[in-house]
Amino acid sequence: MAAILGGGLGGLSTGYYLLKNCVNAHMKLALFEASDFYGGWIRSIRTNDYIFEQGPRTIRPKGPYGLNTLNMIQELGLSEHVSAVLPSHPAATTRMVCVGHTLHTLPSRFSQIFTKTKPFSKPLILAALHDLTQPGLELKDDSIYNFVSRRFGQELADYAVSPMICGICAGDAKEISVKFLMKTLFEYEQTHGGVLKGVVKNMFKPQPENEQALSELALKSQEERWSVYTLQGGLETLPETLKEHLVNNNVEVHSNSKIEEIEFVDSSSVLLRNKKGEILDLKHVYSAIPAHALAKLVERQHPHLSEQLEQIPFVNVGIVNLFFDSQETLIAPAFGFLVPPKENSPILGVVFDSCCNPEQKGTVLTVMLGGRWFKERFGDNITKDQLLAIAMKEVRSILKITMEPTVSHVNILEKCIPQYVIGHYDRVEYIRKYIKQHNLPLSLVGCSYDGVGINDVIYSAKAQVERDCTV
Ligand SMILES: Cc1cc2nc3c(=O)[nH]c(=O)nc-3n(C[C@H](O)[C@H](O)[C@H](O)COP(=O)(O)OP(=O)(O)OC[C@H]3O[C@@H](n4cnc5c(N)ncnc54)[C@H](O)[C@@H]3O)c2cc1C
Known part of the structure; x- marks a missing residue:
């Protein structure tokens, strides 16, 4: 056995x-x-009005790993339960960062790289030029923060990559390996002395084909260009x-x-x-x-x-789920926002669950707290009530929501996400x-x-x- x-x-x-x-x-x-x-x-946690996800809430459909999951979902007979976010939906186009308690939408279209969009002080195209002018540094591994700062400038590392690392693994980009998300780009630097040089040299090389047979569901996700998806009744x-x-x-x-x-x-x-x-x-x-x-x-x-x-290493994450039973729209339609660690905020970010999942009634939010900074910000003995108060203070201040939540749920997930x-x-x-x-x-x-x-x-x-x- x-x-x-x-x-x-x-x-x-x-x-x-x-x-x-x-x-x-x-x-x-x-x-x-x-x-x-x-x-x-x-x-x-499921009710007729809301679903409070305690852990993951969305799955990415793209790439061989994403397609493989969709194959499994179809084989398990769950295709009818899939609830997809299409590319034109605000949950796909609007991802924000919070800098100085103000929300900024990150560029999501190619044309936006030529104009200055806050919180960046220059058009993002200049980050690409930065890469062309910087020499390559021979390294076995590096932090993703160092790599992005070196190749594309510190603002991109601070306002795009660091919050993204908080969103994916509640970690500190200054500690996480570049190979976690940017293995190929790092290899381009190591082999060709720069990322864009590597991109150009590899442009005409045949790309490896996806060898796995695709289910109807996986093919549908490609045709409709899903951004992310969830399952009706929650990911459980x-x-x-x-x-x-x-x-x-x-x-x-x-x-x-x-x-x-x-x-x-x-x-x-x-x-x-x-x-x-x-x-x-x-x-x-x-x-x-x-x-x-x-x-x-x-x-x-x-x-x-x-x-x-x-x-x-593993980190602790505080999860505060909030349900506001209101007909009125309390939030702008978006996936949610992340807070760059540089802001020293007690929260990592907020997901706008009611925008991502049409099953939710009213407004449903999830506030994530702590992660790599859990102990230094909250110590060892923080209570759930204290975490709720901290989360609500930030929600009121950033999202200007004055209403009290109809239902809230707090959980402290100990050692829940490994840090690569x-x-x-x-x-x-x-x-x-x-x-x-x-x-x-x-x-x-x-x-x-x-x-x-x-x-x-x-x-x-x-x-x-x-x-x-x-x-
Ligand atoms: C807050 C949070 C948000 C996330 N959001 C997303 C997301 O949106 N999208 C996404 O793709 N991923 C997300 N993830 C990641 C995703 O949830 C994980 O990748 C996945 O759930 C990990 O599964 P696992 O089986 O490896 O580990 P676990 O879920 O940790 O399961 C391990 C199991 O082993 C059991 N166990 C431990 N010790 C023993 C023992 N000695 N004997 C027997 N059993 C034992 C535990 O009780 C547990 O049930 C998130 C994770 C967290 C924590």
């Missing part, structure tokens, strides 16, 4: 791809989840359906089953000890739990591996090499290693299972 640790999206997707690719009548599969809930950070519908799919296909699914230790016997035998002290004898383990949690399970037998896993800091990709390669050299029957999936978003987690499960099943 093979086991999957963790019933978040990573674990459930691993089960899905194992069923699809390699589980047969002779191979049994079991999934162990520590809590009584399947979905990990994907959790939707996805892990719920995945879990049902595993159960219907005879996967043993155990909740309240925290695994507390892993003991590797040989290359095809491994023992798991659960919190009740029971020992389970297995052939292979797929770890879809956070790296810091896995570190504890392997510490006794493999302290060095444990140390390396522990080095992948400088050196992350070398560390993950080293960890996987260690596992291979020691012949450990262990595969790593989930958001700690190959990407932090929903598409990355699903694709990483697919890629890992396909590698294992062809061995």
Whole structure:
């Protein structure tokens, strides 16, 4: 029997791809989840009036990873539940940053790069010229902030890239690896001495084709050029359906089953000890739990591996969901806004959920707080009431909403998003090499290693299972 640790999206997707690719009548599969809930950070509070997403809220449809998720969604029979944001919708065209307590819409059309748009002091085309005049710097890795400042100027790093990093991983662009989002551009600098030089030299090279067969849903997303999408009833519908799919296909699914230790016997035998002290004898383990949690399970037998896993940092995020039961429009139509870290604001940004998802009634907002700066801004003992008060003060001041929320919900998500800091990709390669050299029957999936978003987690499960099943 093979086991999957963790019933978040990573674990459930691993089960899905194992069923699809390699589980047969002779191979049994079991999934162990520590809590009584399947979905990990994907959790939707649903009522007739609003949906409060506790974790992720939208999925990007583009690129091979985005298309792969749409293939899975169709195969799970969820196509009818998809609610897409089309390219002309304000949630696609209007993404804002908050500088000096004022909202500025970031340029979304090519023509806008020739004019000056606040908060930038010069037209963005000049950022491209900056790249042409700067020499290349030979580096193995760099922070995304340094890279963008060096190539395109500090304003782009401060007002576009730093808030974007807050939006994606609640992190500090000055610490996050350039390879997290701009691997190809960084390689252009390393190979050709500049980004635009690299773009021009690669322009006429044949681009790799998308090799995967596309479902009707994936093709529809391309034809209609979706910006992002969500699922009716909230994103929790996805892990719920995945879990049902595993159960219907005879996967043993155990909740309240925290695994507390892993003991590797040989290359095809491994023992798991659960919190009740029971020992389970297995052939292979797929770890879809956070790296810091896995570190504890392997510490006794493999302290060095444990140390390396522990080095992948995670941050806490405060989530404040607000529902205003009002016929009146309280916000401008937009995706929402992010706050550049330079502003030293207690909030990372606000998503305008009622604009992104037509199912919502009234005005629904989600305020995100803390992230990389959670401890320094709020300490260790901040209460949910205090976080709500902080969020409301910012909402009143920036969005000029005077009404009290009809319903609010506050959650502090501890160690919820891994930070792919400088050196992350070398560390993950080293960890996987260690596992291979020691012949450990262990595969790593989930958001700690190959990407932090929903598409990355699903694709990483697919890629890992396909590698294992062809061995
Ligand atoms: C606030 C927030 C907003 C986000 N927004 C977006 C977004 O808009 N779009 C997007 O694409 N992505 C977003 N993401 C990222 C996305 O949610 C994650 O990539 C994904 O949910 C990670 O899934 P996972 O299975 O790897 O990890 P997790 O969700 O952490 O699941 C791990 C599971 O393992 C279990 N576990 C831990 N230890 C043990 C143990 N010892 N034994 C058994 N089980 C154990 C846990 O209980 C948990 O259920 C967001 C994340 C957060 C936190």
